[in-house]
Amino acid sequence: MADFIQLFINGLALGSVYALAAIGFVIVYSATGVVNFAAGQFVMFGTFAGVAMLANAGLPWPVGYAAALLAMAAFGALFFIVVYLPLRTSPVVTVIIGTVAVGIVMQNAALLGFGSWPFRLVSPLEGITIDIGGAAISAHAAMVVVVTGLLVGLIWLLFYRTALGIGMRAVAQDVEAARLMGLNVNRLLALSWMLAAVLAGIAGLLLGPMWFADVNMGDPIALKAFAATIIGGFGSLPGAIAGGLFVGLTELLGASYLSSAYKDLIAFAVMILFLLVRPQGVFGERIQDRG
Amino acid sequence: MTMTRQGFLRLVLAASVAPVGAGLALAQQGDILVGATVPITGPLSLTGKQYHNALQLAEQDINAAGGVNGRKIKIVFEDTQASNSTAVNAFMKLAQETKPAFYFLSSYSTQNLATSPELKKIAVPAMYAGGADIVAEGGNEWLFRVRPADAVSARGMVEAAKLLNAKKPGIIFIQNDFGQGGAQIAAKQFEAAGTPVVGMEAYGQNDKDFSAQMISLRGKGADVILLFNYPQDGALLLRQAKMLGLKMPLVTSSAALVPAALQLISPADLDNVWGVVDAYMDPSVGGRMAEFVARYKKAFGIDPDPYGLAYYDGALIMAEGMRKVGLDPKALRDWLVNLRDWPGIGHVYTFDAKGNGVSDLAIVKARSGTKTLELVKAVKLD
Numbered sequence: 001m002a003d004f005i006q007l008f009i010n011g012l013a014l015g016s017v018y019a020l021a022a023i024g025f026v027i028v029y030s031a032t033g034v035v036n037f038a039a040g041q042f043v044m045f046g047t048f049a050g051v052a053m054l055a056n057a058g059l060p061w062p063v064g065y066a067a068a069l070l071a072m073a074a075f076g077a078l079f080f081i082v083v084y085l086p087l088r089t090s091p092v093v094t095v096i097i098g099t100v101a102v103g104i105v106m107q108n109a110a111l112l113g114f115g116s117w118p119f120r121l122v123s124p125l126e127g128i129t130i131d132i133g134g135a136a137i138s139a140h141a142a143m144v145v146v147v148t149g150l151l152v153g154l155i156w157l158l159f160y161r162t163a164l165g166i167g168m169r170a171v172a173q174d175v176e177a178a179r180l181m182g183l184n185v186n187r188l189l190a191l192s193w194m195l196a197a198v199l200a201g202i203a204g205l206l207l208g209p210m211w212f213a214d215v216n217m218g219d220p221i222a223l224k225a226f227a228a229t230i231i232g233g234f235g236s237l238p239g240a241i242a243g244g245l246f247v248g249l250t251e252l253l254g255a256s257y258l259s260s261a262y263k264d265l266i267a268f269a270v271m272i273l274f275l276l277v278r279p280q281g282v283f284g285e286r287i288q289d290r291g
Numbered sequence: 292m293t294m295t296r297q298g299f300l301r302l303v304l305a306a307s308v309a310p311v312g313a314g315l316a317l318a319q320q321g322d323i324l325v326g327a328t329v330p331i332t333g334p335l336s337l338t339g340k341q342y343h344n345a346l347q348l349a350e351q352d353i354n355a356a357g358g359v360n361g362r363k364i365k366i367v368f369e370d371t372q373a374s375n376s377t378a379v380n381a382f383m384k385l386a387q388e389t390k391p392a393f394y395f396l397s398s399y400s401t402q403n404l405a406t407s408p409e410l411k412k413i414a415v416p417a418m419y420a421g422g423a424d425i426v427a428e429g430g431n432e433w434l435f436r437v438r439p440a441d442a443v444s445a446r447g448m449v450e451a452a453k454l455l456n457a458k459k460p461g462i463i464f465i466q467n468d469f470g471q472g473g474a475q476i477a478a479k480q481f482e483a484a485g486t487p488v489v490g491m492e493a494y495g496q497n498d499k500d501f502s503a504q505m506i507s508l509r510g511k512g513a514d515v516i517l518l519f520n521y522p523q524d525g526a527l528l529l530r531q532a533k534m535l536g537l538k539m540p541l542v543t544s545s546a547a548l549v550p551a552a553l554q555l556i557s558p559a560d561l562d563n564v565w566g567v568v569d570a571y572m573d574p575s576v577g578g579r580m581a582e583f584v585a586r587y588k589k590a591f592g593i594d595p596d597p598y599g600l601a602y603y604d605g606a607l608i609m610a611e612g613m614r615k616v617g618l619d620p621k622a623l624r625d626w627l628v629n630l631r632d633w634p635g636i637g638h639v640y641t642f643d644a645k646g647n648g649v650s651d652l653a654i655v656k657a658r659s660g661t662k663t664l665e666l667v668k669a670v671k672l673d
Binding site: 006014116118119138140211216251252253254260261263 | 332334336466494500503510527554555559
């Protein structure tokens, strides 16, 4: 039982990171109709923002984390201005290819800036373990689950209890109608990109101590976040959360109880099954046609 | 002064041909080109940079010592990144454009397996440091290995597990020719010793979480776990083992103990960790080892690792061969085949019929509370 608890919580922690990356994916897709193939590199940038602020600049934890997230918000705004705005009247495929290209640029920029050697990003809870039912749980893994839960609650409050969030949802549903209603559409779209970047940044900061900060870490995250989004339902926030947790748990429980050699196969086989049988995912897509 | 039409044409012809003749003369008198396909960027560069550096150091040293019978050598590098197809393209670029007299290939067996058929076609000798036995078993008479084969490493790791009194060993391996090959050899060794493995768990090269594999082996009662890994995932395995609270000793393959991997982990992560290294690079032994470590560190600002040392030794062997038998590929290959007891810094090299030049390694463990490796036992295998 202790082994199961340990695997379950580690799976939840890993799934939480996938869920955060998937939420960023969904926010951008819902608001702009763009599938951001640079999403994995956003998470990688988040981790390296942490390396820059905490390890390189030597800032204390709260200041370093805040500075890293501010940098990510600024990066989201920059992405909106430099990549999305010039391409927004282009066909969606052009924008998607643009995100792929920018993802490659981001990876190479990180390579130039930080080199190919990985970095160790230390957790504020480094070395602390918690005993749950006889299972030794890393305090950092537990923190990842708790932080993700809090963030999901805050995102729900933002989207359903604030004028800003309701405006963002309005833009996601129908850009023209939102503009006619007097909403500043560009500002709200920029905020969507900034929010996605900040969530990716949080995912990166949480992931850094679990993995190493590595310029190649973005691709596997993007793949898992993509699988999570397909399984949960493209465009659905609850779907992104459920999908992320499902992929994380499947990865660890499948590897332990079925086969470690085919652990990725299990998650991706489920994704393919969904594409064949229920392409809208578990939670479906709330917005069928954008205005 | 007037010039006839015939005279003018002769002058043009002479002017056209002269640079070609001069070029040929220069090529004959110029540097000896040596090709090196090395993972300089990407995740495999953790060890790749080591032999990228070491080969440059060897080039300097060979040329400072008079080169090869008065001619300097020049090593031309191509980046293999972390891809087998890129490794083949890098090799083909060298073969078609540079046409080197000798090659150094990657230390990654999967890349060398992909490149080996092309090397066989062009028939030029090459040295490599990948461990997978399948590379040497492929029957390519142009390949020469300058570090222990995985069979040797696996036997060394089993020896370490025996020293730790393992009764229920478990194995975690990276899912490629290196990891699978090493794990299977170790499993057979344990079986023969009457202590069969309780479980073998695999992971992919891009995997970042190994808790399922480690918890599974712990659940099966493993009292020692052998790890066949690359540097980055090896460091992550050691770190996650401590995060999971694993108490049993871990025995790692050499990649997790190179300086590039050690800088990613803390002394606590190395608690109760043993491993094998190709060569025990302790400068306190003095002599050429101390000199090499000091010069390498001064030149590149980092500690050298056994991979770098293997390529440095390999380059010096190559230069001696060229001095003795020239650049003819077959003569150079035959010289290497017959090489016996060549005293390198890391090993004493003797190539067997399959091109394996090294049959010794060292079992080490971290000194308590530090990342300093101390020698447990030097192992020489047949």
